Amino acid sequence: MNMFSSCMITALVILTLPIIMSSTKLYKNKLYPYYVKTATSYAFMISMIPTMMFIYSGQETIISNWHWMTIQTMKLSMSFKLDYFSMIFVPVALFVTWSIMEFSMWYMHSDPYINRFFKYLLLFLITMMVLVTANNMFQLFIGWEGVGIMSFLLIGWWYGRTDANTAALQAVLYNRIGDVGFIMTMAWFLLNLNTWDLQQIFITTNDNFNLPLLGLLLAATGKSAQFGLHPWLPSAMEGPTPVSALLHSSTMVVAGVFLLIRFHPLMEHNQTIQTLTLCLGAITTLFTAICALTQNDIKKIVAFSTSSQLGLMMVTIGINQPYLAFLHICTHAFFKAMLFMCSGSVIHSLNDEQDIRKMGGLFKVLPFTTTSLIIGSLALTGMPFLTGFYSKDLIIESANTSNTNAWALLITLVATSLTAAYSTRIMFFALLGQPRFSPMILINENNPLLINSIKRLLIGSVFAGYIISHSITPTTIPQMTMPHYLKMTALAVTTLGFILALELNLTTQGLKFNYPSNYFKFSSLLGYYPTIMHRLTPKTSLTISQKSASMLLDSIWLENTLPKSISYFQMKSSTLISNQKGLIKLYFLSFMLTMILSLLILNYHG
Amino acid sequence: MSMVYINIFLAFILSLMGMLVYRSHLMSSLLCLEGMMLSLFVMMSVTILNNHLTLASMMPIVLLVFAACEAALGLSLLVMVSNTYGTDYVQNLNLLQC
Numbered sequence: 134m135n136m137f138s139s140c141m142i143t144a145l146v147i148l149t150l151p152i153i154m155s156s157t158k159l160y161k162n163k164l165y166p167y168y169v170k171t172a173t174s175y176a177f178m179i180s181m182i183p184t185m186m187f188i189y190s191g192q193e194t195i196i197s198n199w200h201w202m203t204i205q206t207m208k209l210s211m212s213f214k215l216d217y218f219s220m221i222f223v224p225v226a227l228f229v230t231w232s233i234m235e236f237s238m239w240y241m242h243s244d245p246y247i248n249r250f251f252k253y254l255l256l257f258l259i260t261m262m263v264l265v266t267a268n269n270m271f272q273l274f275i276g277w278e279g280v281g282i283m284s285f286l287l288i289g290w291w292y293g294r295t296d297a298n299t300a301a302l303q304a305v306l307y308n309r310i311g312d313v314g315f316i317m318t319m320a321w322f323l324l325n326l327n328t329w330d331l332q333q334i335f336i337t338t339n340d341n342f343n344l345p346l347l348g349l350l351l352a353a354t355g356k357s358a359q360f361g362l363h364p365w366l367p368s369a370m371e372g373p374t375p376v377s378a379l380l381h382s383s384t385m386v387v388a389g390v391f392l393l394i395r396f397h398p399l400m401e402h403n404q405t406i407q408t409l410t411l412c413l414g415a416i417t418t419l420f421t422a423i424c425a426l427t428q429n430d431i432k433k434i435v436a437f438s439t440s441s442q443l444g445l446m447m448v449t450i451g452i453n454q455p456y457l458a459f460l461h462i463c464t465h466a467f468f469k470a471m472l473f474m475c476s477g478s479v480i481h482s483l484n485d486e487q488d489i490r491k492m493g494g495l496f497k498v499l500p501f502t503t504t505s506l507i508i509g510s511l512a513l514t515g516m517p518f519l520t521g522f523y524s525k526d527l528i529i530e531s532a533n534t535s536n537t538n539a540w541a542l543l544i545t546l547v548a549t550s551l552t553a554a555y556s557t558r559i560m561f562f563a564l565l566g567q568p569r570f571s572p573m574i575l576i577n578e579n580n581p582l583l584i585n586s587i588k589r590l591l592i593g594s595v596f597a598g599y600i601i602s603h604s605i606t607p608t609t610i611p612q613m614t615m616p617h618y619l620k621m622t623a624l625a626v627t628t629l630g631f632i633l634a635l636e637l638n639l640t641t642q643g644l645k646f647n648y649p650s651n652y653f654k655f656s657s658l659l660g661y662y663p664t665i666m667h668r669l670t671p672k673t674s675l676t677i678s679q680k681s682a683s684m685l686l687d688s689i690w691l692e693n694t695l696p697k698s699i700s701y702f703q704m705k706s707s708t709l710i711s712n713q714k715g716l717i718k719l720y721f722l723s724f725m726l727t728m729i730l731s732l733l734i735l736n737y738h739g
Numbered sequence: 740m741s742m743v744y745i746n747i748f749l750a751f752i753l754s755l756m757g758m759l760v761y762r763s764h765l766m767s768s769l770l771c772l773e774g775m776m777l778s779l780f781v782m783m784s785v786t787i788l789n790n791h792l793t794l795a796s797m798m799p800i801v802l803l804v805f806a807a808c809e810a811a812l813g814l815s816l817l818v819m820v821s822n823t824y825g826t827d828y829v830q831n832l833n834l835l836q837c
Contacts, residue, residue, distance in 0.1 A: 717829055718761070721768075725759035 137183050138196050141215055144180040144223075145266075147172055148259050155252055162248075169251040170234040173258070177227035187220040188604050195268055195332075206327055214268035214331065218394060218459055221605065222265050225463045228593065229383050229470045230258050235586040236474050237375035240481060250290065254379065257283035261384050265391065270319050270329040273392070277315065277356070280385045281308045287380060288372040300368035307365040311355015311389070318348035335398045342399050346406040349396055350413070357389030357443045360417040364663045366440050367424075370432040374477030377432060382439045382473055383466035390446045390458060397455035408538065411451025415541035415548075418444030420660060422551035426558070427657035430487050431476045434559055438513065439469055441548055448545050449528050452535050456608040461524035464598050468512040468520055471590040475506040478583055479563060482576045489559065494568035498576050501584060503564050505591050510556040512594045514627050515549070520598035525549075527611055529623035534612045546626050553630030561638045743785060751778040765820065765827040769813045776806040 151159075151169045159165060186192055197212040213219075234254060241247050257280060264276025281304075289301035321344055322329060326337050353359065358366035369381050380386070393400065393410070400406055418441045425437035442465050449458035479495060479502060480487055496503050508519070515525040529549065532542050578584070649657070658664060754774035761767045784799050786792070817827055824831040 717765075717768075717832060721759040721761075725756065 135186065135192075137186055137192060137215070138194050140179055140182045141194075141213070141223075142196070144176045144183075144227075145259075145262060147176045147179065148255065148262065151255055152252060152259070160248055160252075165248045166234070166238050166251045169255055170231065170238065173227060173231045173234055173255075177224060177231055180224050180227055183215065184220050184224050187215075187217070188606070191606060193217070193220075197268070207323065207329070209269070209271055209329070211272065212268035212330075213266040215266060217606070217608075218391070219266045221459075221463060221601070222391070223262065225466055225597075226258070226261060226265070226384055229466050229590070230254070230379060232586040232589050233375050233379045233470060233474070235582050236378070236477065237373070239580050239582040239586075240375055240477055241373060250287075250373075253283060253287050253290075254375070257287065257380065257385070261388070264388055268331055270322065270331075273395075274315060274319065277312070277352075277388065277392075280380075280388060281305065281312075281356075284308075284369070284380050284385055287376040288369050290372055290376065294371065296368075297371040300365070300371040303368050304365040307358075307362045308355050310362055311352045314348040314351025314355070315392075316348075318345040318352070321345040321348065331395065334396075342403055343405060346396070346399060346403055347409075349392055350406065350410060353389030353393050353447070354413065355389070356392075357386050357447070358417075358440050359389075359413050359444065359447060360420055361413075363417065363421065363440060364659065364666070367428075367433050367436045367659070370430070370436050374432070374473055374480065377436070378470045378473035378477070381436060382469035386439060386443055387446070387462045387466075390443060390450065390462060393447075393450050394455045394459050394462075397450075400450070400455075401453055407451050407453060409451075410447050411538055411541045414444045414447025414449075414451055415538075415544050416444070417441070417447065418548040419544040419551075422548040422555070423656050424659045425555040426551065427653055429490055431479065431489050431492075431559060431563060432473070432487060434489075434555055435469070435472050435476060438472075438552065438555065441552060442469070442513075444548070445525070445528065445545065448532065448541065451541070452532055452537050454528070454531050454609060457524065457528055457531060460602060460605075461528060463601055464512075464520045464524045467590055467593040467597050468509045471505055471587060471594055472509040472513065474587055474590065475502050475509060478502045478578060478587070479506075482574070482578060483570050484574050486570060489562040491569050492563045493566045493570070494564075496564045498568075499578050501587065502578055505587050505594075506564065507560060508591060508594055510560055512598075514553045514556055514631070515623055516627075517624065518599070520594050520596075523598035523602040526623050530612055530615065530620065533619045533622055534615050546622065549623060550626040550630035550633075553627045554634035557631055557634035558638065561635070566642070744782065747778055747782045747785070751775060751782070754778060761829075763828050763830070765817055765829050765832075769810070769817065772813065773806075773810060776802070776810075780806075 151165070151172050154160065159168065162168075193216040195212060195214050197210055200208065200210045202209050234251065237250070237254070238247075241250055244250060260276050260279025260283060262276075264273055264280060267273035267276055285301045285305045288304055289297050291297050319329060322334060325339060326334055328334060328337075355362045366381060366386065370377055372380075400410075421437045421440035421444065425434050425441065428434045428437065442461070446458045446461050446465075449455075449461060479492065479499065482495075482499060482502075483492060486492065512519040512521040515521045515529075517526070529546070532545060655661065754771045754777075757771035758768050758775065761771075780799050780802055783802065787795050787798070820831060821827050
């Protein structure tokens with residue numbers, strides 16, 4: 134009897150301890166954030182033990198704790214599935230969260246409600262763990278909704294700001310639309326397979342799994358901000374930077390992709406759903422990369438970058454490589470969280486300036502942040518032998534050598550080069566050149582909380598790809614032989630993106646900004662999608678109701694048709710044809726005179 | 740013609756003169772209009788009753804109805820003038836816009 138399940142349960146229980154202590158005096162203590170951070174780091178270290186055991190011996194566990202209820206023939210219980218996916222994801226998520234908590238001790242240290250902030254972050258982490266280790270769909274749904282609610286609470290952290298409230302509401306609404314798909318899938322499984330347990334779902338056969346997989350795809354579209362349900366992710370940057378780093382780059386938004394990866398035994402035999410996933414992911418990655426090119430807020434560029442990488446993960450699922458998508462989730466967490474933390478460091482140092490047109494020259498002033506920003510961007514674009522290379526390059530190679538949709542492949546390659554382009558844009562505007570910010574700021578990045586957290590993720594960004602991909606069990610066999618031009622494709626398009634972006638930036642640096650062209654307007658207004666969806670539909674219904682109820686019935690038929698038209702017509706015609714002067718007495722007198730004269734003169738008849 | 744008809748006819752002529760000749764108030768013209776209608780009504784009723792023109796008995800009623808309409812119209816015009824100017828002096832009925 135080894136310590137696998139006990140260590141894992143211990144790690145998960147350690148995470149819940151600060152929440153339990155939140156009703157005691159400890160919660161009002163000034164050291165509560167430190168306590169939370171330490172709890173997370175201990176949970177990480179303890180969860181590494183089962184992970185090492187899994188890597189060494191391939192042992193998987195399912196822990197079924199507590200039988201909740203049995204509804205006629207279906208048994209619902211609390212069960213944790215500790216297999217390949219959850220065992221590798223849990224330490225990665227805990228490591229990244231540990232660094233983010235240390236970072237937010239620096240970032241939010243002047244916030245009076247910092248204890249509540251850490252409690253919310255910890256609650257989010259717990260629900261994410263519940264989601265990842267769930268063995269049945271009900272527990273997964275609990276985690277799913279939990280991360281949605283915590284996302285709402287954390288995005289609207291500064292609730293006095295209208296934009297933050299709107300963004301939080303937007304996140305909840307878009308996630309809800311995805312949840313409809315999830316519930317449809319649960320209902321289908323309940324009706325047809327009589328279970329919500331993953332094991333039973335995978336062994337019962339059915340000829341056609343199209344409907345539940347479509348529901349899962351809709352759920353993933355909502356949660357992972359694929360095209361169609363994507364506007365909430367850039368709007369979610371209204372929350373504090375640690376929230377953006379944790380939720381909207383590493384953990385919550387990958388929940389949708391994780392769901393599809395969990396159901397990969399169902400998806401491997403369904404060609405239709407794979408093609409749908411592929412095309413959806415390809416559209417997402419290209420569209421969001423185009424939108425990222427002209428944004429001016431540094432957090433929004435990184436948010437669109439996250440969206441683009443999520444589209445890439447969907448593409449990977451679409452070419453039937455769920456393990457590669459999972460590897461990309463794990464490696465992406467490192468450098469994306471680090472990119473967000475570096476942008477948080479820049480923002481805080483420049484006294485809350487988020488516009489890259491007002492940054493510049495930070496190369497000499499913030500050396501450590503500059504280093505990590507550059508390394509993070511290089512890892513994101515897939516520089517050989519950094520972290521991103523081990524997942525992203527493998528994805529591009531598999532897509533190139535597989536029998537897949539050529540259009541989807543082409544736009545994925547274009548999006549890869551655009552990734553390099555907007556990364557260059559961030560680095561060029563924020564770091565290089567002469568400073569464009571106000572010189573009255575004291576810039577100091579010497580806080581050990583900041584430095585240590587970014588340093589940990591920096592080491593992770595450089596080495597984690599190597600360590601993870603050489604430690605995991607071999608799953609799907611990567612393509613070993615391919616022509617050299619296919620092998621070099623990812624590197625070539627990335628280099629092309631870098632060079633083009635650098636040239637364009639350097640050339641147009643001193644030029645005056647003309648009237649924006651149509652392509653620029655398309656990109657910077659996010660493809661007109663939020664404008665159309667959020668404004669056109671309510672405006673249409675309001676206009677239709679005004680025109681039909683108020684104007685048509687009331688104004689036209691009841692008011693104008695008979696009464697006002699008659700009076701108007703009479704007035705117009707009388708003013709037209711009357712040329713009298715209103716000398717009534719004269720007219721009357723002349724009439725009387727004429728009568729009298731006619732009576733007198735014409736009296737003689739006969 | 741018998742005396743009754745001449746009497747009533749004279750009443751009609753008097754009211755007509757009163758309507759055509761007036762000095763300042765529009766109201767006096769409208770009042771004389773009512774007088775004309777009244778005398779016409781009486782003459783019509785006397786003629787019909789004396790000559791037993793039974794089928795024409797509805798005509799005084801019709802005359803009354805139209806007289807009422809026309810009185811209302813005249814009064815509304817008077818009210819409009821009075822709203823604009825405060826009085827109903829006929830010298831106000833000019834084309835001045837104010």
